[in-house]
Amino acid sequence: MDNVVKSLSVERAISPSAGKFIIKQPTQAQAEDAVRTLILWAGDDPSREGLLETPARVAKAYRELYRGYQEDAGAILDRVFEEVDGYQDMVLVRDIPFHSHCEHHMVPFVGKVHIGYYPNGGVVGLSKLARVVDVFARRLQTQETMTAQIAHAIETSLKPHGVAVLVEAEHMCMSMRGVQKQGSSTLTTQYTGRFRDAAEQVRFFTMVKSPGL
Ligand SMILES: Nc1nc2c(ncn2[C@@H]2O[C@H](COP(=O)(O)OP(=O)(O)OP(=O)(O)O)[C@@H](O)[C@H]2O)c(=O)[nH]1
Numbered sequence: 590m591d592n593v594v595k596s597l598s599v600e601r602a603i604s605p606s607a608g609k610f611i612i613k614q615p616t617q618a619q620a621e622d623a624v625r626t627l628i629l630w631a632g633d634d635p636s637r638e639g640l641l642e643t644p645a646r647v648a649k650a651y652r653e654l655y656r657g658y659q660e661d662a663g664a665i666l667d668r669v670f671e672e673v674d675g676y677q678d679m680v681l682v683r684d685i686p687f688h689s690h691c692e693h694h695m696v697p698f699v700g701k702v703h704i705g706y707y708p709n710g711g712v713v714g715l716s717k718l719a720r721v722v723d724v725f726a727r728r729l730q731t732q733e734t735m736t737a738q739i740a741h742a743i744e745t746s747l748k749p750h751g752v753a754v755l756v757e758a759e760h761m762c763m764s765m766r767g768v769q770k771q772g773s774s775t776l777t778t779q780y781t782g783r784f785r786d787a788a789e790q791v792r793f794f795t796m797v798k799s800p801g802l
């Protein structure tokens with residue numbers, strides 16, 4: 590196992606174009622060995638029947654849970670509809686569910702994202718805002734970073750008159766372990782443009798919390 594870990598030598602270099610890290614992917618066998626190590630660390634026997642296929646399943650699940658690293662929010666927000674008969678008011682998509690993993694413990698945090706923006710000429714497909722949430726949620730995250738990244742992606746692609754992002758979430762690393770406080774929630778917000786105005790923030794928040802369908 591030691592040899593596998595030593596030979597991983599993850600390469601980290603900053604790509605000049607996107608400012609992204611280029612990671613040299615470990616092989617499937619290396620990923621599965623790492624899971625076997627963690628099973629041993631948890632105190633179980635990775636060679637018992639029920640756990641034999643677990644390393645392969647976990648490696649596959651990781652591809653899904655961390656798919657966001659392979660995705661580009663800019664490409665998702667690329668298509669704008671301009672024929673909206675002069676609509677200029679706020680567009681709000683609320684209660685977008687998400688699950689992410691905190692970068693400190695790699696334990697889930699789950700909740701909802703609310704996104705409002707003031708269009709500048711055109712509007713984006715509503716589903717695309719929910720897709721952008723997943724691009725950033727399916728990475729190792731802090732709630733603050735995820736909130737800022739969602740707002741930044743919309744701001745950069747749509748250049749709207751303002752973006753508001755509100756994220757509310759429960760962190761399993763605070764409920765299942767550590768301080769063990771079930772039911773606490775964390776709210777984070779990021780505002781740009783018109784939403785820097787306090788009255789706009791009140792309007793956004795009121796709409797987010799108004800009775801639903
Ligand atoms: N700001 C912020 N903190 C987070 C987030 N997710 C987890 N944390 C916190 O990250 C901190 C890590 O603290 P450390 O003292 O390094 O780790 P720890 O000993 O496991 O901390 P405890 O959770 O208090 O047991 C904890 O306070 C977590 O609650 C997040 O999205 N944003």
Ligand SMILES: [Zn+2]
Nearest residue numbers: 691693694762
């Ligand atoms: Zn955590």
